[in-house]
Amino acid sequence: MSGWIPPIVRTLLAGYPVPPSxxxxxxxxxxxxxxxxxxxxxxxxxxxxxxxxxxxILLACRRNPLTGPGRDPGEQLxxxxxxxxxIAVVEGVRGLPIILLVLLVFTLPYPITGLQLPNFVLAAAAxxxxxxxxxxxxxxxxxxxxxxxxxxxxxxxxxTGRQIFLRIELPLVFRTMRPDLINTAxxxxxxxxxxxxxxxxxxxxxxxxxxxxxxAIYGAALLAVLILYWAPATAFSxxxxxxxxxxxxxxxxxxxxxxxx
Amino acid sequence: MHFxxxxxxxxxxxxxxxxxxxxxxxxxxxxxxAALLGLWVTRLRLTSRRGPRLAADTFVMIFRNLPLxxxxxxxxxxxxxxxxxxxxxxFPIWADLYLLLAVLSADSGANFAEILRAGVLGVAxxxxxxxxxxxxxxxxxxxxxxxxxxxxxxxxxLATRWIQNMKNSTMALVVPLPLGLLEMAGQxxxxxxxxxxxxxxxxxxxxxxxxxxxxSGWFLNRWASRAQARVQAGAx
Numbered sequence: 001m002s003g004w005i006p007p008i009v010r011t012l013l014a015g016y017p018v019p020p021s022x023x024x025x026x027x028x029x030x031x032x033x034x035x036x037x038x039x040x041x042x043x044x045x046x047x048x049x050x051x052x053x054x055x056x057i058l059l060a061c062r063r064n065p066l067t068g069p070g071r072d073p074g075e076q077l078x079x080x081x082x083x084x085x086x087i088a089v090v091e092g093v094r095g096l097p098i099i100l101l102v103l104l105v106f107t108l109p110y111p112i113t114g115l116q117l118p119n120f121v122l123a124a125a126a127x128x129x130x131x132x133x134x135x136x137x138x139x140x141x142x143x144x145x146x147x148x149x150x151x152x153x154x155x156x157x158x159x160t161g162r163q164i165f166l167r168i169e170l171p172l173v174f175r176t177m178r179p180d181l182i183n184t185a186x187x188x189x190x191x192x193x194x195x196x197x198x199x200x201x202x203x204x205x206x207x208x209x210x211x212x213x214x215x216a217i218y219g220a221a222l223l224a225v226l227i228l229y230w231a232p233a234t235a236f237s238x239x240x241x242x243x244x245x246x247x248x249x250x251x252x253x254x255x256x257x258x259x260x261x
Numbered sequence: 262m263h264f265x266x267x268x269x270x271x272x273x274x275x276x277x278x279x280x281x282x283x284x285x286x287x288x289x290x291x292x293x294x295a296a297l298l299g300l301w302v303t304r305l306r307l308t309s310r311r312g313p314r315l316a317a318d319t320f321v322m323i324f325r326n327l328p329l330x331x332x333x334x335x336x337x338x339x340x341x342x343x344x345x346x347x348x349x350x351x352f353p354i355w356a357d358l359y360l361l362l363a364v365l366s367a368d369s370g371a372n373f374a375e376i377l378r379a380g381v382l383g384v385a386x387x388x389x390x391x392x393x394x395x396x397x398x399x400x401x402x403x404x405x406x407x408x409x410x411x412x413x414x415x416x417x418x419l420a421t422r423w424i425q426n427m428k429n430s431t432m433a434l435v436v437p438l439p440l441g442l443l444e445m446a447g448q449x450x451x452x453x454x455x456x457x458x459x460x461x462x463x464x465x466x467x468x469x470x471x472x473x474x475x476x477s478g479w480f481l482n483r484w485a486s487r488a489q490a491r492v493q494a495g496a497x
Binding site for chain 1: 322323325326327328329330331332334335338339342343362428430431432434435446453458459460463464467468470471474475479
């Protein structure tokens with residue numbers, strides 16, 4: 001059926017078959033059997049979704065209402081602590097190289113808590129954290145672009161602070177975030193290659209295994225890996241550029257001088 | 262020395278210090294090379310001659326969207342093998358350091374070029390017309406009028422990218438460097454290999470990285486906000 005695809009590429013797309021003895025019955029088999037580009041895409045998606053949720057939570061913690069005026073000192077202190085924790089997470093994750101973040105998430109939980117988590121969960125956690133920082137930053141700059149009259153109108157109508165945040169500000173912010181989200185997806189897709197260092201059988205690891213098993217196909221296997229990363233990333237970057245242009249036009253924003261990584 | 266703090270005992274402490282120095286060396290050398298490369302590529306992309314412009318555009322398009330880990334694997338495993346097959350001679354082991362520097366520079370260079378181009382497009386075209394009227398040569402316009410302002414306009418993005426380049430030096434983990442030339446992450450892996458635990462070396466280098474990125478971030482942000490202030494002052 002798919003005989004026209006060269007065997008090297010076929011393995012890169014779906015990974016090496018996993019021997020039955022390696023499969024953990026307590027954990028979804030589908031994810032354990034997936035490898036290669038499929039696993040890379042799945043991890044990108046998982047990282048993006050968890051990062052989106054975590055990013056919104058981080059943003060909410062950062063501008064929590066407890067620090068607002070009219071709160072008693074105890075609440076103010078708690079609010080400041082929550083905000084400080086959110087800022088620490090954002091700055092900490094942003095200050096670490098992605099390989100280091102991956103190594104930390106893969107090697108520290110077990111010796112500290114004794115909890116052995118499946119690789120896929122750890123990968124999703126590492127990239128969820130990584131994406132959350134991008135999402136938080138993008139949403140925060142989006143919030144600054146929300147017309148202050150809209151939340152004010154909400155307040156006049158008697159909405160609570162939470163309702164204003166969830167019903168007025170966030171939906172407006174999500175609309176402006178679209179290009180940043182596409183860029184974040186591209187970044188996750190590319191940077192998930194660092195998972196090869198901790199032996200997650202995604203695209204890069206599969207290519208490396210291929211390279212080690214058969215020196216004759218060194219060049220071809222790695223070149224195929226590079227193309228499999230480059231082509232989708234380039235296509236999606238182009239989509240992001242178009243979305244960015246549309247945003248600039250639609251919202252009449254000044255040209256943003258911060259580039260998206 | 263307690264048994265619990267082996268990372269701060271010899272020889273591990275020495276390895277870590279060596280790793281920190283290598284990280285600094287790799288990031289400064291590749292960052293500087295990338296900045297020069299980015300300037301040169303930007304200059305080529307903005308010329309009217311088709312050949313150089315196409316070459317520069319292709320360079321940026323290729324290197325902006327290549328992930329570093331597979332790229333480094335390709336450059337440090339497949340290329341030396343190809344070289345061996347073609348010329349019959351092996352790459353010396355230290356060549357991997359230069360290959361690493363070249364890859365990091367190319368990656369950051371392409372990104373610097375993309376950022377700088379946005380900056381150049383942000384400089385009002387009238388400035389070039391005025392400069393030409395005043396009799397400046399094309400080169401003088403580029404280096405004294407356009408590029409300095411362009412760099413100031415995109416200063417925050419350039420600063421972010423410089424720090425990103427420093428963090429990317431950890432990608433050296435997949436490059437087969439000689440033990441003496443390993444950077445921080447490589448030395449941490451070496452210590453983990455000797456002591457069967459990642460916890461201490463990893464925590465140690467994570468702290469160093471946080472200090473490095475927050476510290477250089479503070480300096481670069483100060484530079485960037487001053488540069489931005491000059492842009493605002495110029496526009497007013």
